[in-house]
Amino acid sequence: MAALWRRARLVFHPTLLENPRLFSSGLSRTEAASANEDEVVGSPLSPGDDLRSRIFRLRLPKRSATAALERWVSEGNNVTASELRRIARDLKRSQRYKHALEISEWMKSHQEFELSDSDYAMRIDLITKVFGVNAAEEFFEGLPSTAKSCDVYTALLHSYAATKMVDKAESLFERIMESNFLLSAVTFNEMMTLYMSTGQLEKVPLVINELKLRNISPDLFTYNLWISASAATLDIDGVQKILNEMAEDTSSNDGWIKYMKLADIYITVGHLVSSDSSLVEAEKKISQREWITYDFLIILYTGLGNIERIGEIWRSLQKTSQKMTSRNYLCILSSYLMLGQMKDAGVVINQWKESKALDFDVSSCKRLYNAFLKAGCSGEAETLLQLMRKRNFDLD
Template identity: 65%
Template sequence: MATASLFAALVRGSRPRSLRVSNLRASPIAFPGSPSRSFSSVLPKSDGLSVEEEPADPEDDLRSRVFRLRLPKRSATAALDRWVGEGRTVSASELRQIAKDLRRSQRYKHALEISEWMKTHREAELSDRDYAMRIDLMTKVFGVNAAEDFFQGLPSSAKSCEACTALLHSYAAAKLTEKAEKLFERIKESSLSSSALAYNEMMTLYISVGQLDKIFPIVEELKRRKVTPDLFTYNLWISSYAAILDISVVRNILDEMAREPNSDKHWITYMRLADIYLTAGRLVDSDFSLAETDKKISQQQWITYDFLIILHASLGNSQMLNEIWKSMRSTSQKMTSRNYICIISSYLMLEQLKEAGEVIDEWRKSKAEEFDISDCDRLFEALKKAGLVDTANKFRELMLQKDCGLTSSSCC
C-alpha cells in the first residue's frame, strides 16, 4: 500500500523517500540477550587522513569541525580524538547536541560515530535516551538486524522505555509486524510504558501495512490501561477511519478530543482544521458510501495524507507540511480539490499566504483537476463557520490578488 507507506514514514517525522513505497524514564525490562558489545568493529576505521584539513578558524569549535566532514567516509571519531588530543574538553551534553543536529541533517553515520565515542569515553554518563538514539542510528546505518543485536546485548538496566520504543520504531519502519507485536506485548506485560509512544508506533505500523482493523483494538487497549493519548494518537485513529470514509466515527473522535482534559492550543487548531476540511472537502455529504469507497479505494486512502497535513499544521510544523505536500505532488496520483483545500487551509492557518497563493496557482494550472471556484467558496464559508473570520478575509483578498474573486453570497 504505497500511500500508507509514506504516511507511516512522515508521521514518525522522517524524510520520505517516495510514495513507492516520550521522554519518559521507566523501570527496565529484562530481555534475554548476549553480553553487551561495541560496534566499533563495524564502524569505518579512522586513519591519519580521515579528517579534512582546513585553515584554523578563530571561532573554531567541535561542532564546526564535525560538520565540515561532509563526506560519510570522513571520520567523526578521528575529529573527536584530535580535539581531545589538543587538550580540549567536551561534555556529554555537547556531544548529544552534535549527534542530534547531525541526525536532523541526515548525517547518520557521523552521528553514530559520536554515539560510539560517547559509549567508549562517557559510558557512565549515558542516559536511556542515549541508548534509544543509538538504536535508531544503528537502524539507519546498518539496518534493523544490527539495531536488534545491539539492543539484545544491552544490560537489563539499559532496556528502558526509550530503548524498547526505539527498537519498536525500527520494527515498525521495516514493517516487521510479528516482531513488533511481540515486543509490544512484552512492553505492556512489564508495565514499562505509561505514555502513548508505543501505541502510536503500532498504529503507524498497521496503517503502513493496511491492517486498519487493528487500530481500534490498540485504542481500546490504551484506554483500558489509562494511558493518556496525545495528538498523534488521535490523528492516527482519525486517519484510519477517514481512509474508509467512516466520517461519523471521525466526528465522534473529534468530539472526544474536545472533551480531553489534556487538550491544548494544538488540539484546538487540529479540530478546527479537521472541521474545515470535512466541511469544505464535502466529506460530510451523504452521497459518499462504502460501496463507492471500494471502487475508489486509492483516492480514499489518499485522505490519510490530508489528516497528516492537518496534524503538522496544528503543530506549526511548516517544514513537515512542505515535505508532505512536495511528496504528494511528486507522485502520479491524481490530486483532487479536497487535497488542494486541505493544504491551502493549513497554510492559511499558519499565515503563510505566499505558500497558499502558490498552491492556488498550481491548482488553477493543474491538468488533473479542473479548478472550480465553488470549492473555494466552500472553504471561505467553512473558515467563517469555524470562527476564523480574519483568516477567511485574508483568503478572500488572496483570491482577489489572483484575479479569481469568490462568488459566495457572504463575500461583501
C-alpha cells in the same frame, strides 16, 4: 548478507572500545592516524574553530568523525556529554547517520560519560539506519536489563515499524505491554503508524482500545492516526464518535477546538502545502506528535461543517508533488457524505478516475458505493462503480 553481518559485528566487536578509530572507517591504526592529519579539516588557530564545525566539514561518510574527535581531545580541548549529544542530533537531522553513530560509539567507549535512556534509543535508531534492523535488534538484546527502558523498547519498535516488520513489532509491543513501564501515547502511535502504512486499518481501533484500557491520554498524533483510519474505512459513525470524544477531552479546557486553532495557524502562515509528504509542518524541527495530516484537517473541518475550508485543503493537497492515495480520496468523500455535499463528491470521484493512484481499497469503495445509494445519489454511485471497473474490480 554475510558482508552486512561482518559490518554489523563491528558495532559490538571488543576491540572497538579500545580502538574507536577502527569503527568509523575500518582503517588500521596507522591509516587512522594518517586520517587525523589528512581528513580532519580545520585547526585550533582557525577563527570560530570548534568540534561541531570540524565534524560537519568532513562531509564524506568515509571520513572519520572519531578521528576528528580524538584529535580535538588530544589538543587539550574539553568535550561534554551535552555537546556530543547535540552534535549527534544535528548529524542525524542532516542524515549523516554514520558520523552520528561514531559520536555515539565514542561516548559509549568512554566510561566518564554516563549514557541516558535517550542515548541508547538514538543509538538503536542510528544502527538501524547504518547497519540495518537486525544489527539494531542484536544491540538491543545485548543491553543489560537496567538499560532497557520504555524509550529504548520504543526505539526498537520504531525500527520495526519503519521497516514494516509487523510480526516482530507486534511481539515487541506485547513485551512492552507486559512490562511495568510508565507508558505514553508515543508507543501506541508507533503501532498505529505501522498498521496505517501496511494497510491494516482494522487494527488501529485495537491499539486505541489498549491505550484506553491503560488510562493513557491520546495526543494530537494519536487522534490524527485514529481519525484518518476511520475515515479511510468509511466508518462515518466512528469519525463522529472520535470528534465527540475530542470535544470532551479533559486534557484541555477548550476540548478539540484547540486542534482547530492549531490547524488555523498552519493554514494562515502558509505551511499547508508540503512538497514531499502528506504532513503539514509548522517548521522542520517539530516533533512527530505535532504533525498534522491533510486527512486530519479535512475531518476536523467536517466536524465544524466548514465546507469552504475543506475545499481549500483539498485543493492545496492536489497542488503538492506527493503521491495521491486512495485513502486521500476516501477521506474527502467521507467528509462530503457527512455534510451532504453530493455534487462535490461527484467531482472528486471524477478526479479519482483520472488520477494515477495505483492503490485501491475495494472494501472501502464498496462501503462508499452503498453509502451513495443509501443517500439516494445513484449518479455518484454509478460513477464510483465505473471507477472500480476501470481498476478491474466489481461489486461481486
